Amino acid sequence: DSGVxxxxxxxxxxxxxxxxLRCSPRSGDLSVYWYQQSLDQGLQFLIQYxxxxxxxxxxxLERFSAQQFPDLHSELNLSSLELGxxxxxxxxxxxxxxxxxxxxxxxxLTVL
Amino acid sequence: GNSVTQMExxxxxxxxxxxxxNCTYTATGYPSxxxxxxxxxxxxxxxxxxxxxxDKGSNKGFEATYRKETTSFHLEKGSxxxxxxxxxxxxxxxxGGTSYGKLTFGQGTILTVHP
Numbered sequence: 330d331s332g333v334x335x336x337x338x339x340x341x342x343x344x345x346x347x348x349x350l351r352c353s354p355r356s357g358d359l360s361v362y363w364y365q366q367s368l369d370q371g372l373q374f375l376i377q378y379x380x381x382x383x384x385x386x387x388x389x390l391e392r393f394s395a396q397q398f399p400d401l402h403s404e405l406n407l408s409s410l411e412l413g414x415x416x417x418x419x420x421x422x423x424x425x426x427x428x429x430x431x432x433x434x435x436x437x438l439t440v441l
Numbered sequence: 442g443n444s445v446t447q448m449e450x451x452x453x454x455x456x457x458x459x460x461x462x463n464c465t466y467t468a469t470g471y472p473s474x475x476x477x478x479x480x481x482x483x484x485x486x487x488x489x490x491x492x493x494x495x496d497k498g499s500n501k502g503f504e505a506t507y508r509k510e511t512t513s514f515h516l517e518k519g520s521x522x523x524x525x526x527x528x529x530x531x532x533x534x535x536x537g538g539t540s541y542g543k544l545t546f547g548q549g550t551i552l553t554v555h556p
Contacts, residue, residue, distance in 0.1 A: 331484065360542055372530065372546040385543050419484060423542065428473060428492065428534070430544060432484040 332356065333433035335420050341439045347408040350436045354401055354422030360384070361403040362423075362430060363395055367416035378403055379425070410440045443468045447531050447547035454554050460518040462550045464505075464531035467512065472533040474498075474507050474514040475544070479528040488516075488529070521554045528552070 332355035342348055354361050363375040365388075374387035378397035389395075392410075397403045407414060417437050421430040448463040466472065473492045477485040489498030494509035505516045514531060531547040 331486070333484075362542060362544075364544075371548045374543045374545070377542045379542075387543060421485075421544075428490065429487055430542075432477075432486070434484045 331431040331433065333420060333422050333431050335418075335433040335436050337436060338434065339437050339439070341441065342410060343441055344410055344412060346410050346440075347406065348410065348438065350405040350407070350418050350420075350438075352403045352405070352420030352422075352433060354403070354420075355431055357424060358422035358431070359401065359425050360423045361397055361401070362421040363389075363403070363405050364419040364421065365416050366419060366435070367413075370416075372419075375405070407438070412440050414438065415440045443472070443533060443535065443545045445531050445533055445545055445547035447529075447550050450549070451551035451553060454521055454552070456523055456554055456556050457520045458554075460516070460521045460525075460552070462516040462529055462531075462552070464514045464516065464547060465512050466514065466531075466533050468533055468535070468545075470535070471509075472535055474505070475532040475534070476503070476505055476514070476516050477530040477532060477546075479530065479549070481527070485530065521552075523554045523556055526552055526554045 334353045359380045375389040377385040395405045417435045419435045421432045423430045444467045475490045476488040478488045489500040491498040491507035497506045532544045
């Protein structure tokens with residue numbers, strides 16, 4: 330158990346819908362990262378937050394957004410969902426600029 | 442931009458066989474290098490890491506050496522077990538810059554070990 334929790338574990342929804350994925354980092358970790366794992370794109374970095382502020386952006390679509398709250402949990406919002414958004418979404422956390430990122434178990438999103 | 446290339450999988454071995462999974466990278470500066478492992482139905486776990494040239498990371502019998510001259514970080518294990526069956530990811534982290542926290546992953550290599 331990495332100490333990073335993600336909810337829900339599975340999510341099945343329809344095209345055009347909007348969903349919210351939640352992540353709670355390890356106690357004391359200030360940085361949160363979101364990654365998408367799909368069969369065609371592999372594991373790709375989406376976005377990073379540090380202590381409530383966005384720090385880095387990767388291949389994140391405009392339909393996707395994220396935020397980190399004062400209690401340091403983070404949410405990833407995916408809207409106008411398409412079939413191609415079906416993937417595993419991982420959250421990871423680290424201590425500030427810590428070297429090691431600890432990954433949560435992931436949320437499997439299926440868009441039908 | 443940064444990139445990581447891993448050997449094509451899947452890799453199928455018998456128990457106690459020697460394992461090598463090749464990983465090469467492209468990056469500016471001196472990135473940190475990692476191997477992560479993903480067991481079925483689970484998230485990624487850090488297996489080992491190296492932060493500078495010639496560093497050797499090791500854990501659970503796995504080893505990898507940071508070779509700057511060949512931009513490589515090959516994963517090796519002398520004697521694999523059935524429980525090592527998983528997907529292995531090579532990754533790098535920028536030394537600095539605006540995306541200093543971001544990990545860039547290889548495509549992953551599926552390892553299956555048979556008794």
